[in-house]
Amino acid sequence: MSQPHRQVRVLEKIQETPEICSFILVDPTGATLPPFAAGAHIDLHLGEGLTRPYSLCNDPREVQRYQLGVRLDPASRGGSKAMHSLATGSLLSVGEPRNHFRLVEGPHHSVLIAGGIGVTPLLSMAHHLERSGASFEMHYATRSIGHTAFRSAIRNGALADRVQFHHDDEPSISRLELASVFERGQKQRDHVYVCGPSGFIAWVLGYARGQGWSDTQLHTEHFSLAVASDPSGDQDFEVLIASTGKVISVGAKQTLVTALAAAGILLPVSCEQGVCGTCVTRVLSGTPDHRDSYLTPDEQASGTLLTPCCSRAKGPRLVLDL
């Protein structure tokens, strides 16, 4: 069941920046290579059990070569070091192209945002979009001109006027301003693809979400965690606020926190699923129906604490120390 490997030869190795090398890989017999779609990666088997995935950055229509970029991680004892020590002509074992970062097909505008070495899958996307005449723009942010891999290839090729460079440390060139990128975009229609260091991805996605962009329009190579719960058996109940004597009813489809908020009692919450313990509240009487994972089994059994973000009541009423 393990993936078929194939041998490829390093046709060209280019020192793009002090830290990044690009490699052009070809079949040693000159045959065509398995096709890939924009955004795909291949696994490189580097010996001693070392396997690293690298995104392909060339035009997917080029059937006789794979191009990739590798950033040397100074802390690396493995993949990037092994790659950087390869010479032109070396043979390498690679897997089939795989794609966890696909373009959404359609007539919409696409926005590609790259940070550093994250440029690689977005470059293959840009080639594909450019060749198919699609509407797109690409932003490529790096520390400085000297740290910008593929810079001259981009500036001298078909993507020359489609890619905007942004640098942190070049006074004459602007940094990447997310406000201007996302202000121009159309939230309901455009698709945004982000790749780069995880902090960069988090920064871009955090900004976009804050501006009201939905996750259906935002794409990265990451997945998202879904938490399932079954609220179908939930019942109404009421809570009595010990300090004021006020009684607040909690609907079957409401959390305790939202019911309290509607009555003007705002409890601090963070995770909203009983993990972090931010909202823990003392229970003076009534039996809590614990739905959290924060409280220990002993604490839950004592019945004196609950997390109102997700927990409920087993009886008709709880008295809370609020």
Add this chain to the structure above:
Amino acid sequence: MNFLRNGWYVAALSEAVSDTPIKRVILEEAIVLYRTAGGAPVALADRCPHRFAPLHMGKVKGDCIECPYHGLQFGPSGACESNPHGDHKIPQAAKVKRFALEERDGLVWIWGGDADQADTSTLLDLSEFFGHGTMAPVTGDYILNAHYELVLDNLLDLSHAPFLHPTTLADPESIRTLRVELKQEGDTVWANHFFPDSPAAPQFKPFWRSNDPLCDGHAHMRWDAPGSLQLDVGVTERGRPDAEGLFIHMVHMLTPIDMHRTRYTWIATRNFLQGSKEVSEGMQAQIHHAFTCEDEPIIEAVAANMGTHDLLSLSPVLLAADASGVRARRIIRMRLEQQDQQKPN
């Protein structure tokens, strides 16, 4: 500085302790480890009481370690047993702190508190977990620049694996079916991860022989305070018991060096191809790669980004999979409070 003192910490792999002394810093204390001529491991404070030379730079002489500077010799009890100078009288005060030490299951453990209070009944017995020595162990040992609780978070919440280890430890698709179960008995916490109907994880793929392209995967992590983790990770035919499939039993031992550094020692055993040196080497290399190239950079970057070891003080947006890490932290906090109350004033 606030560490759980009353607990066992792994100081070294057994194989690292020999008649050539080594230095280990544990809970901010420098310790010299050596083996006597009889083969018994010894742990003493790594500082000669005379002129404070590090004893680990000295030599083992019989049962004693000899200070490299002026030749005082200290025995396994920490008392000076030989003074080559003057009338050879040994001053009463010439002794170094002794650490309670136990060697078991390929690991050298040190009690973090006073040697007289060492409680061997709380020391884990891993012999059954390791298949009583039949399971071809492979090992590793690193220092990470992060507080040990951040490493603990990494190990208790394995939902990071499909993202951080997509080619080594978890199939990227497995996140789709992942279910995590939190369990606590006493101060022991389990984070049981189930990956039903998933492709076999990359570490098992070459050995997984089945006509079914999918399998049931599991990765069950058990934590015992302060820093001992046992992982049972494996794949089995869908709907079949775990014991029928392939599995790796692995311990991850976390020992705080100080508030910013952690020694991470691991041993992995397996129930398949136990006689194959090639498989052992491949497994060692793969785990080594996953930890040093995938986990270590992110954990260290997280530690640097946080600027504090106190995760909860930063109000993180926690996800369901964080439950076990939060629980372990709460147990550590509760035990630290007990420890502070017991402290003589």
